[in-house]
Amino acid sequence: MAGRTLLDKIWDAHAVAPETVATPAVLYVDLHLVHEVTSPQAFSELRTRGLRARRPERTLATMDHSTPTLPAGADGTPPFVTPEAAQQVRTLRENCREFGIDLLDLDSAQRGIVHVIGPELGATQPGMTIVCGDSHTSTHGAFGALAFGIGTSEVGHVLATQCLLQRKPKAMAVEVHGRLQPGVDAKDLVLHIIGRIGVDGGTGCVIEYRGEAIRALSMEQRMTVCNMSIEAGARAGMIAPDDTTFAWLRGRARAPQGEAWTRALAHWKTLHSDRDARFDRVVEIDAAAVRPTLSYGTHPGMVVDIEASVPQAGNALQQRALDYMGLRAGARLAGTPVDVVFVGSCTNGRLSDLRAAAAVLRGRRLARGVRMLVVPGSAAVKHDAEQEGLDAVFRAAGAEWREPGCSMCIAMNGDLVAPGQLAVSTSNRNFEGRQGPGARTVLASPASAAAAAVAGHIVDPRAYTIEEAVA
Amino acid sequence: MKPIRHVHSRSVVLAHDNIDTDRIIPARFLTTTTREGLGRHAFQDWRYRSDGSPDPDFVLNRAEAAGCSILVAGRNFGCGSSREHAPWALLDAGIHAVISSEIADIFRSNALKNGLLAITVADAEHRFLLRHPGLELRIDVVAGEIALPDGGRFGFALDAFARHCLTEGIDQLGFLLRQHAAIQRHEEQYA
Numbered sequence: 001m002a003g004r005t006l007l008d009k010i011w012d013a014h015a016v017a018p019e020t021v022a023t024p025a026v027l028y029v030d031l032h033l034v035h036e037v038t039s040p041q042a043f044s045e046l047r048t049r050g051l052r053a054r055r056p057e058r059t060l061a062t063m064d065h066s067t068p069t070l071p072a073g074a075d076g077t078p079p080f081v082t083p084e085a086a087q088q089v090r091t092l093r094e095n096c097r098e099f100g101i102d103l104l105d106l107d108s109a110q111r112g113i114v115h116v117i118g119p120e121l122g123a124t125q126p127g128m129t130i131v132c133g134d135s136h137t138s139t140h141g142a143f144g145a146l147a148f149g150i151g152t153s154e155v156g157h158v159l160a161t162q163c164l165l166q167r168k169p170k171a172m173a174v175e176v177h178g179r180l181q182p183g184v185d186a187k188d189l190v191l192h193i194i195g196r197i198g199v200d201g202g203t204g205c206v207i208e209y210r211g212e213a214i215r216a217l218s219m220e221q222r223m224t225v226c227n228m229s230i231e232a233g234a235r236a237g238m239i240a241p242d243d244t245t246f247a248w249l250r251g252r253a254r255a256p257q258g259e260a261w262t263r264a265l266a267h268w269k270t271l272h273s274d275r276d277a278r279f280d281r282v283v284e285i286d287a288a289a290v291r292p293t294l295s296y297g298t299h300p301g302m303v304v305d306i307e308a309s310v311p312q313a314g315n316a317l318q319q320r321a322l323d324y325m326g327l328r329a330g331a332r333l334a335g336t337p338v339d340v341v342f343v344g345s346c347t348n349g350r351l352s353d354l355r356a357a358a359a360v361l362r363g364r365r366l367a368r369g370v371r372m373l374v375v376p377g378s379a380a381v382k383h384d385a386e387q388e389g390l391d392a393v394f395r396a397a398g399a400e401w402r403e404p405g406c407s408m409c410i411a412m413n414g415d416l417v418a419p420g421q422l423a424v425s426t427s428n429r430n431f432e433g434r435q436g437p438g439a440r441t442v443l444a445s446p447a448s449a450a451a452a453a454v455a456g457h458i459v460d461p462r463a464y465t466i467e468e469a470v471a
Numbered sequence: 472m473k474p475i476r477h478v479h480s481r482s483v484v485l486a487h488d489n490i491d492t493d494r495i496i497p498a499r500f501l502t503t504t505t506r507e508g509l510g511r512h513a514f515q516d517w518r519y520r521s522d523g524s525p526d527p528d529f530v531l532n533r534a535e536a537a538g539c540s541i542l543v544a545g546r547n548f549g550c551g552s553s554r555e556h557a558p559w560a561l562l563d564a565g566i567h568a569v570i571s572s573e574i575a576d577i578f579r580s581n582a583l584k585n586g587l588l589a590i591t592v593a594d595a596e597h598r599f600l601l602r603h604p605g606l607e608l609r610i611d612v613v614a615g616e617i618a619l620p621d622g623g624r625f626g627f628a629l630d631a632f633a634r635h636c637l638t639e640g641i642d643q644l645g646f647l648l649r650q651h652a653a654i655q656r657h658e659e660q661y662a
Contacts, residue, residue: 016657028657028658040503051648054654055658066501066502087502087504088504091504134552149577150577151555151577151584152555153581153585154581160647161648162654163647200489200546200550203547412499419521431491432516433497433516
């Protein structure tokens, strides 16, 4: 018998009923994360059917998408963009109360973007099945969990039964050999990978990221990589847990403690693909060849490294993307004027991301006319960043320092890029209009984003980061 | 759920590859707490110009698109976000079937749970459908075939369980609730 992949091991341990030709597997869910946007209709469905939450203690809720990132006014009311947004947040509050679900509300020191707080609290653990009505749930796979986004109907399924009906995805290995060069970030790596395999390269698959370069990544960097798996169309991304994972989790509020920790650790150490495990597809990546990488088009597979030119449009759609972006094939991306810079999101809103941006901004000012928003991924990230004085660095440079949330990544809380403006953004999607109608998005690492803010145009971030390292 | 065995309509074509769910329903309309009424914002930023008037050049605004419930779309339809608002918006806008050569995983799963038929055909047949908008198509969900006006037939891919649920009107939550005993056993053993 061939060895098992990490996916096989987690899947088998959670299959309440196996998959057959006629029926999908019934898959048990260990941790269900809920936010205000994709849950109200699910709670309504339960109410209509007279159902309760089967295991409310396995669901954790917070609010992040519709929430303002400007502080509450003098009367304590947060400045919601519309009455509907305020109502959506109130609805989540009422639903959590009625169904007995733990909610990290706006006033909680533990609140934040759902994919930032799960790991931060140690609620995300190796070997778990984790779902959320949000496609970037793939983030949690960085801990060796099987974590994927679901729709609102499925949010209802999990609330009512703690299970989902699922066909088992295929297993795809992305082997990243060698080491990333200095000045090259995990974001550059994942953009490079998506550029290689395409925005549908992972459809029907779970990607396991493997190899020396992946092992060398910090947990934050691994989260950035797994986060964007969905941008390659993959169901999920995962990385086998190792000492980096265990060290990161130890002592976190919801992680196992004492003897339970010892038992968990013994189990977690078995969570890796066996040597003779077979993958349905294997992609090999040379880490040393990755340069700072940014998107130039209107999906996350249209990427280019900072030293290369914007590719020729191969068809009318690619030409449309270039026209939308106002870019010319054959020209360098470097030098393109920038209007807005956004640092934040579940992709790059963690403390290490803010440090990387601050390292570029320290002692410098934003270029004239550039607006920069820095939005911490959680209240804890905000607190820690302020303890280190990063907020002062951002403010001194002329950037806006905000309250935690999804903010300008999904642009549904009022944090918008204006029509025609070009934003260099550490978020995950550059679709037409994603950051506001007519907004143009260039996806980039925190260092690339901060460097663009200082230069006023897209620039090789290594001009700032490597120099710092040498000096 | 009402059983769905056939969808019969002229086709409307959106040939773009990678039509993402932000395109289908922009995020600024996701602050709703109900499923209803999203159809008027389906493809909002394609359908309307910046002054709010309908763009006459957009396919779905043209007279010949009126009453069409079958959308033939470019490869990798529904990529991006997991928002179920995308199939809700399409259904509310009168679209009951989406045909492509590839449909993004989460969108397809969401669509089928709501009775929006999301099906894939082979590349050559996909190209044919993209090139021939306005074709009178008859989708037979039970037989797994799309009948063309000239008598030709294209087979399509659809998961067996999804097909069963659609054609028999079976609700997936009801199916899961009946697994109660097995779930209980699993929880006692592992969870």
